[in-house]
Amino acid sequence: KAGVTQTPRYLIKTRGQQVTLSCSPISGHRSVSWYQQTPGQGLQFLFEYFSETQRNKGNFPGRFSGRQFSNSRSEMNVSTLELGDSALYLCASSNTGYTEAFFGQGTRLTVV
Amino acid sequence: QKEVEQDPGPLSVPEGAIVSLNCTYSNSAFQYFMWYRQYSRKGPELLMYTYSSGNKEDGRFTAQVDKSSKYISLFIRDSQPSDSATYLCAMATNAGKSTFGDGTTLTVKP
Numbered sequence: 344k345a346g347v348t349q350t351p352r353y354l355i356k357t358r359g360q361q362v363t364l365s366c367s368p369i370s371g372h373r374s375v376s377w378y379q380q381t382p383g384q385g386l387q388f389l390f391e392y393f394s395e396t397q398r399n400k401g402n403f404p405g406r407f408s409g410r411q412f413s414n415s416r417s418e419m420n421v422s423t424l425e426l427g428d429s430a431l432y433l434c435a436s437s438n439t440g441y442t443e444a445f446f447g448q449g450t451r452l453t454v455v
Numbered sequence: 456q457k458e459v460e461q462d463p464g465p466l467s468v469p470e471g472a473i474v475s476l477n478c479t480y481s482n483s484a485f486q487y488f489m490w491y492r493q494y495s496r497k498g499p500e501l502l503m504y505t506y507s508s509g510n511k512e513d514g515r516f517t518a519q520v521d522k523s524s525k526y527i528s529l530f531i532r533d534s535q536p537s538d539s540a541t542y543l544c545a546m547a548t549n550a551g552k553s554t555f556g557d558g559t560t561l562t563v564k565p
Binding site: 347376378385386388391399401433442443444445446447448449 | 487489491497498499500501504543547550552553554555556557558
């Protein structure tokens with residue numbers, strides 16, 4: 344069974360640009376959650392999508408948005424990038440949405 | 456105050472030692488408790504998942520949950536150098552959102 348796939352693995356962007364990250368969950372999983380991981384803040388919850396609907400949202404500004412497609416693949420978009428957005432962005436795939444989540448390798452975003 | 460507080464570490468132990476990793480929480484609505492292991496430059500990997508108070512064992516790993524004290528622990532017996540990683544506790548409510556601890560970095564020395 345294929346695991347969670349995130350693309351791209353690494354990304355360098357300039358302040359003010361926007362970026363789109365992609366996550367393909369495990370086949371059959373309907374929930375995809377996104378997290379930001381930084382050394383200072385740990386793993387911070389961004390949002391969760393379940394069957395194409397945003398079910399939960401963390402405390403991030405509106406520059407962070409996401410969506411989920413009918414095949415459960417999900418994208419996360421960050422607009423007007425700031426230096427502080429540099430982080431490892433992880434997505435997690437789950438059957439239920441809050442237990443036994445399986446993480447991808449992450450996308451390491453560097454904003455310069 | 457954070458909803459989930461994890462012993463910060465880092466922790467360094469000799470091979471074969473018993474390791475205890477701990478988290479406390481403040482939200483009584485948490486019902487699901489997880490432990491993840493994260494190797495450098497990798498995503499977290501689910502180690503243990505428990506629902507109720509008590510102990511759950513899986514090989515060398517034992518997860519313990521005490522809801523009355525709002526305290527969870529992960530014990531690693533006969534620790535190996537390959538156990539060297541960052542360990543994250545996570546908790547979730549029925550509403551579907553997980554909250555993670557900041558992680559404890561463990562080094563097991565041969």
